[in-house]
Amino acid sequence: MKGILMTVLVSGLGSVSAMAQVYTCEVNDRRIFQSTPCAVGDAPMELQITPAATGDGPRMNTGVGDYxxxxxxxxxxxxxxxxxxxxxxxxxxxxxxxxxxxxQRRQVIVGMTEDQVRRAWGQPTEVNRSTSRSGATEQWVYREKDAAKADYVYLENGTVSGTN
Structure with missing residues (x-):
């Protein structure tokens, strides 16, 4: 089917203008083009191929070009x-x-999940939670034994939103 249509199209490229007979058929709610009648008594449509004004190739004056x-x-x-x-x-x-x-570098970055934070830093020593209509926020506290300094991870709905 496509070969026939392409033959019709390509044959028109060599001359200034070419004429071809094409039959259109409706098959399963789709429009198809072929070189033989779809049913007895079908009339062909004239497919005229003329050179494009811009020189970009054939210009089709029927629904084939649109297709x-x-x-x-x-x-x-x-x-x-x-x-x-x-x-x-x-x-x-x-x-x-x-x-x-x-x-692997034991770093926590914004966008990590809770599980990924645990893989990087382990279990927090303390978790502070709050919930609101917009979701849950948590502050994970990481303290070393006998150290005044602590590292903090802030999570919103299970995803790291910041560190300190």
């Missing part, structure tokens, strides 16, 4: 979507690697 433009736009949308998904996957992978490096 090809739509197809081209959909393919570009698909490529854009795949590129966006690949970028997001790459960003997630880079984030995971950043978190793992921080844990």
């Amino acid at each position: 090809l433009q739509t197809l081209k736009a959909r393919r570009q949308q698909d490529r854009d979507y795949r590129d966006r998904m690949a970028d997001e996957a790459s960003q997630r992978r880079q984030w995971r690697e950043k978190i793992e490096r921080a844990i």
Whole structure:
């Protein structure tokens, strides 16, 4: 099917103007184009291919040109979507690697989860909690034995929002 349509399109490229007979059919609520009648007595539509005014290729004076433009736009949308998904996957992978490096260095960074903080610093010596309509906030206190100095981790809804 596509080969026939492409043959019709390509044959028109060599001359200034070309004519082709194409039959349009409705199959499963989709419009298709073919070189043979869909049913007995069907009349072909005339497909005229003329050179484009800009010299960019054939210009189609029927719905075929619109269909090809739509197809081209959909393919570009698909490529854009795949590129966006690949970028997001790459960003997630880079984030995971950043978190793992921080844990290995025994560092806590904004955006870590509670579990990741425990992996980096262990269990807190003290936890101060408060809840409100916007969620839960916690202050994790890390004190060394017999030390006046303490390190603090602040979490909002289970995610590190700051350290001190």
